[in-house]
Amino acid sequence: MAEQKLVTITIDGKAYQVPAGENLVDAARNHADNQIPVFCYHPKMAPVGMCRMCLVEMGTPERDPNTREIVHDEDGNVKVRWMPKLQTACTQTVSDGMYIRTTTDQVADARNNVLEFLLTSHPLDCPVCDKGGECALQDLTMAHGPGKTRMVFSEKMHLDKIVPLGDLIVLDEERCIQCARCIRFQDEIVGDDVLAFHERGRTLRIITKSDPGFDTYFSGNTTDICPVGALTTVDFRFGARPWEMTSVPSIDPWDAAGSNISLDMRLDRDFGGRAMIKRVMPRQNEWVNEIWISDKVRFGHHFTRAEERICAPLLRNNGNLNEVSWTEALDTVAGVLKAANGDIGLIVGSGASNEDLWALRQVVNGLGSERLGAWPVTHTGGELIAQVGVGKGTNLGKLGKGDVVLIVASDIEEEVPIWRLRIKQAHDRGAAVIVANARKTRMDDFASHTFRYEAGKAAHWLADLKKSAPEAAEAVKSAANLIILTGAEGLTLEGHAALMQAAANLLIETGHVGKPNNGLLSTFPGANGVGQYYLGYTPEQSVAMAAKPPKVLLVAQADMLADDPSVAAWLDKVETIISFSMLPDGITAKFAKVVLPIQSFAERDGTFTNGERRVQRFYTAQGPMGWSLPLWQIANRLGEKLGQGKAKLSAAAVMKEIAASVPAFEGMDYRALSKVEKQYPDVGGASDSYYYSGTACKNTGGLGVVIPTAADKGETVKAGEVKLPAVPKAGKGEFVIIPSTRLYNREAQFKLSTVVHPRVMVPFAEINSADAAKLGITSGDVVQISANGGSVRVRANVNGGAPEGSVVLPRHLTDEPVPMAITVGQVSKV
Amino acid sequence: MNTLQEKYADRIETTLAKYPDKRSAVMALLYIAQEEYGWVSPEGIQDVAEVCDMDPTQVKSIAGFYTMYSERPKGRFWLQVCTDLPCALKGAEKFHHDLKEYLGVDEGGTSEDGMFTVEHVMCLAACDKAPLLQCNFHNYEHLDMEKMKVLLDQWRAEVNAQVNKS
Amino acid sequence: MSLNIIFREKDIPNIREFDVYSKNGGYEALKKALSQTRKQVIDEVKASNLRGRGGAGFPTGVKWSFIPQDNPINYVVVNADESETGTFKDRQIMENNPHQMIEGALICAYAIKAAAVYIYLRGEFWDVAHALDAEIARARKAGLFGPNGKLKDADGNPFKVDIFTHLGAGAYICGEETALLNSIEGKLGQPRVRPPFPANKGGGLYNEPTVVNNVETLANVPWIINNGAEEYKKIGVGSSSGTKIFCLSGHVKNPGNYELPFGVTFRQLLYDYGGGPLNGGEFKAILPSGGSGPILRVTDEVLDTPLTYDDLRKFNSILGSASVIVMDDTVDIVWVASKVTKFFKHESCGKCTPCREGTYWLDKVLDRILAGGGKESDVDLIMSVAKNMQPTTLCAFGEFAANPTIWTINVFPEEFKAWVDGSKKPAEEKAVARPARERVAAAAAPAGD
Ligand SMILES: Cc1cc2nc3c(=O)[nH]c(=O)nc-3n(C[C@H](O)[C@H](O)[C@H](O)COP(=O)(O)O)c2cc1C
Ligand code: SF4
């Protein structure tokens, strides 16, 4: 980046050097430790100057009209021409020679007056308000406000106190101070302007008229940035007072973004007097999620304390699972493993931490097996990520004019919503966003160019970009920075491998590797899809096991039967299955000989490696459910039983071993991972909450450490051969089935989120109108879709979303599994 | 194609042609919706949103900001009496009061026969012709209750004639 | 004394019609302007001292000169929102001599290299707008402008600027130029933060540099181009050149619009033209600039003051849009304050805190006083609330809204005293008007949907 230009501004008589172009409120805070109070201003959004809280005196040096020299008074001080009226600091960009006064009576009066005005119609709800304790209005009133109100009327203006804006967010119209932050968030940050003001003057209030109501994947963020308690989530409303809670740093357990979050814990009667998650808040990490999280993270935590959790080891006897002691369970497993003679396979889901992956691997390797399968079998190409993944220092929040983001085969909003949010912002800053997919996705709305290719042919399209999309090829070639983001939608595993290779080649050929904001990204499933690769697990191994099932299979944190109808057949051929599971699933119900209860991310510590290869720590927040244990620990104890050495005492110790053994993790330890540094905008902690008013939690748990790529380390990276796979072809009477991802689905864990559950779509499939006409299907009809040995019944959605000859079938909406990857099947009207 | 697009195609097209941006047509379209539905109904909001390529929330927001869009059903004749200062100096407040009493309605209310809605409004920029009112956006000036009664009868008769015809 | 630069219908009947206007020298000024360079046109307007008639009195030529001529798209917006209490001149211009305003707007469009002209009419001008549309269509058809424009400018380029009307829908704030621009863009009619100003890139209509001028302002332009700046300056006094239309309303025998040269006195206006007090009473107070300007107590000194931008300053008042509301001695000034405050409360857009809350608060206390429940401290309270609003609001509306309170208390303190010391009591029954849309819980009507 170019050297930042500095300008000199004078605040309260003292000169400061500040970066040119910075907002005055930010500059004063960052460089002069002068906290100009604000309500409507938010550093992530364009200023609007509405609340008038940030008024300051502003002036410029007087200049001699003839010489243009700055005029000085007798004492040699610069003579300042102060503007007659106060100016809002939030709408000013610093400029050289700017003079500001923030401590004069005039300014103090203005602050006092604006607060008094705000309080004229604000209800005295503080004792029962969720925001009490982290409310900007409360804090600023203490600091700058009137002692008591002069607005004494028997009736204040009364407005509605409980207005559900959607299923998740509730508005208290009386508390709203009309700062429009929520409206602007939806408009500017999300790009979905479903909130607005209604009427005017004192009756101005927030409405939504979209159908369904306030319905976005990011709605919860409005409750964070609302400076008062006007917006609350149904999940947290009246749940706890901010000061009663303890913030525990954690990581989004759902997707590859690895959003930094805070689990706000409180001892709770509903949970037997133990600490439970009262709310999930974003934790600022400008590299990763800034200060935003998706509603899935915010509202999806209920499974951590669900009654359904498996709380003790279970052993199958006469077909029934019975509770047993850990000793008995582990002895049984150890016995089974020893008897297998090394014919052992291990399949681990993408939600297991690095420590889990490592510890389990030790057990299996120790018994002479190398069969480490990653689950689900959708994304691959980890080795290419290791070579040319996005360069160290990448920050999607810095992409802008001249840069290109090329998204292929992904429905990014559904797969990694935070990336969608940040790339949309990049688009607004001028980056060219190119979206290619076999069908229309939401990201098309924020794209500079969109391209379609035949389903399954993403790699074909990209490998031959010059022919298939010359404009895209040109844009890519001339991009200042280029990120290629791949998904696996509409692809087989081979198809994704080829796409990854084509993407890597393009990056290498155009020189966009080994630099920040350049390189390859992929929407690996789960929180640790990339970690799986680094610790030796591959989906190809899972495929190999399906072809030649092992005698004993360990399945950890993978609800395999829910992921593809073809799985049941090969699991049937496995002699003994051992399950490591949090919740009952198909495997525990039908297949497992032993079920070992594992802890959720909230009950233990560990690390995940996100899609950008950032290794990040999450911390223990909640006590264990029953006798469950962290997965790594179970593995360690098992190892002990098998004579592989003593169990480790902590996850930190496991990480030490990883660091010593796996080059990618070299030098990493829990201390390094927990390092933080000052971030801009500086959200600050609770004491500073009035600045951005409880926007997000301060980052206390660590910003994480990024694994460098080969290109980062200066190693030569070479383009490889793209093995274009055959594309599933539908025969007569057949359809190509394109499985898609929905953020809200009925996967076992997410299903337990009581607040979001009603918002999960009824199972549906998108069918092309031409096909629908042929089959006599209209929207809403129930259709049966059969493929990979299974079949599901879903509602047809005839909307032109699916390419002709195919159906787009969202995964995990039904109780029956739908195919994991693109395939061929039958569709019929029921 | 929604109702507005079907019934008012020409007017919508002329309106859209005025501006470089569809959103600019929202105000004119809200008038059309009001004309079609008698008020700015949810259907009207939806229709306008589709034409202007806006979220219905934004359309509703516009409808709520301006006083000439009625967000609830009203009588056939929307009588808006100016009672602002210059008119008030000329007895407009009394006129407004008497009119409401004559029709038996409260402020903003509609007469029992569904015919007249009475509302006071701010300055109509015809202060030299006080008292005056606007009925369905047309001005009637230099009024008093006697003239008013004649007008009311006349309007009622017009509607009845129409009803009888159909 | 009267000289009809704008109200030419008084001399030429039916000049509102395109044919009549054309036959009487109509659109000659446009042709003349087109034969000159843009700079010449702007310089002429500058030299004439023409100042904005929308209220602020900003020099029109100077405003035009701010527009970057190298920008590919600029706009002219005619402010026909005319919503200030007691203002009704633009209506008469548009009803009776619309082409002169159109011609003025086109001259401006040429001078600033505009791509189009939008005329923003308040929604209540429904009929005016439709008549105007018809006249615009006639002139457009005659090839004076628009896609088939036949005129050529000094460089030989065809003059194809087009004119469109845009109807508002009931919002005083849309007279404020940035709120007006938002309104045309289909957004909420709330003022924008400045800078950027409308004349700057990023600040005008659709982000393009834009001139916003009042109807009356532009209606002066053809005369200036035809007769020259020097002739124009001969009318009026000092820096207040030309004629001004005074909207006279309230307790006078002959309310109406009077086009008179600047410098005419209140006495002349009220007596010679207005015909004196309506019911034979005494004049007591004048609001010289509608609801938004400070009130004047009628004295000989005031009556003999020449009406110019500068002369009213000595009474801490302004000429503004020259909407002169006259009140006789039957009027209760506290009632006036309350009346005008209700207007502002009703019209506050709600965007900024001090105005949104302040107007609501002022209205409440004034109501309390007028209900007989006021205390002496209430007068200090509203004074202080009003004064706290003025330096803190986002746009000038907030200043306007505080004026009725501040200046009625300053100028007529005894009237407030009478209310709060109990010597004045509310009448038994009084039809106190309530804004139609007030949404107080007690009166909450069921929402429509
Ligand atoms: C609250 C407010 C209301 C206004 N209303 C009007 C109006 O109705 N008509 C008008 O011409 N100018 C109005 N103005 C002034 C305009 O903002 C702007 O200054 C004017 O249109 C410029 O034109 P001029 O230079 O020709 O006067 C208003 C200003 C404010 C602050
Ligand atoms: S709800 Fe909150 S964020 Fe939205 S405008 Fe009101 S105070 Fe601001």
Ligand code: FES
């Ligand atoms: S006006 Fe500056 S923070 Fe609200």
